[in-house]
Amino acid sequence: MIPTLYWQDDVVMILDQRKLPARTTFIACRDMKRVIYCIKTLAVRGAPAIGVAAAMGLVLAAKAVKLKDPAKWAERFRAQAEVMRAARPTAVNLGWAVDRMLALVAGAPEDPAERLALLRRESEMMLAEDVAINRAMGRHGAKLVPKRATILTHCNAGSLATGGYGTALGVVRAAAEAGKQIKVIADETRPLLQGARLTAWEMVDEGIPVAVAVDGAVGALMSKGLVDLCVVGADRIAANGDVANKIGTFNVALQARRHGVPFYVAAPLSTVDMDTPSGDLIPIEERDPAEVLAFAGSRAAPGAEALNPAFDVTPNDLVSAIITEVGVLRPPFNRSLAAAKAQSLT
Ligand SMILES: CSC[C@@H](O)[C@@H](O)C(=O)COP(=O)(O)O
Secondary structure (H helix, E strand, O other): OOOOEEEEOOEEEEEOOOOOOOOOOEEEEOOHHHHHHHHHOOOOOOHHHHHHHHHHHHHHHHHHOOOOOHHHHHHHHHHHHHHHHOOOOOOHHHHHHHHHHHHHHHOOOOOHHHHHHHHHHHHHHHHHHHHHHHHHHHHHHHOOOOOEEEEEEOOOOOHHHOOOOOOHHHHHHHHHHOOOEEEEEEEOOOOOOHHHHHHHHHHHHHOOOEEEEOHHHHHHHHHOOOOOEEEEOOOEEEOOOOEEEEOOHHHHHHHHHHHOOOEEEEOOHHHEEOOOOOHHHOOOOEOOOHHHHEEOOEEOOOOOOOOOEOEEEEOHHHOOEEEEOOEEEOOOHHHHHHHHHHHHHO
16 A cells, blocks of 8 residues: 655655555655645545644654744744645644644754754654554454445545555455455545545555445435445544534434444544534534536536535434444544544553
């Protein structure tokens, strides 16, 4: 599998996911501004991958701040960190990674080279940890998958959306590695086609049979008994278990409930935001209407406006379970999430 992002000497290399699957090109980021450009334009996307990219971007920012006085240096670095935090609003992993780097700076050595090395190591650790967490999630989630199963997923919560292996697709991979007969239905995921372009590409590369369906087909497919379970990722999970994920996820969950299909969310605990009590308080990114109004390079619906919320919130009562690195969490989620978060801090 091609890496999503990595360090090459002092340069952050980011796979340009906007070009996939047609071309595999990397963007060389030498400053934080370039990393932010990649995050905003979705060259790098998916909650955990955005978090790692933010950490790497802050290493570049730390290097660029040349102030000698440690207090002034920290003040400038903190200001840069806030610019990074604002790059995209919904995925809480971005703010989580920024806070982790800020906490490190608070106790960091004053020697600039040592300080920089510390931040660099932290960003590398986050990347490695993310893959390990995804594998753990995969092991827990695979137990929920029958021996033969068709799994429907929405958007791309795969290797490309993370440091590697994936969250929802990590569960798919782990089930396949355990010898189960898995087929995947990838919702195409309008308007930017993360399902058709990215999930299908990852599954074909993995040798796992995959069919792409238009987003509106979910109900029809389930009514014919063609879906055994749904597994999706998350951008932010509120303390009560409400789940923000790619626009269209809520529809999948509603159809799953209507047809008695289990609806699972696979996400690391870094995606759980205990400071946001419920889903209605999660900020939802509104993206450029042009993403909706352009089709195959030409303008669709001339004269019309567009609504383009990038995410929606699935209420916790539609979620069968949340698969995390510490295990499968069941309702009531306010209790199971709080316990898992407390466990992860010990
Ligand atoms: C493991 S990724 C989980 C989510 O981040 C994913 O499902 C998603 O909604 C990504 O949205 P995107 O706008 O492509 O960043």
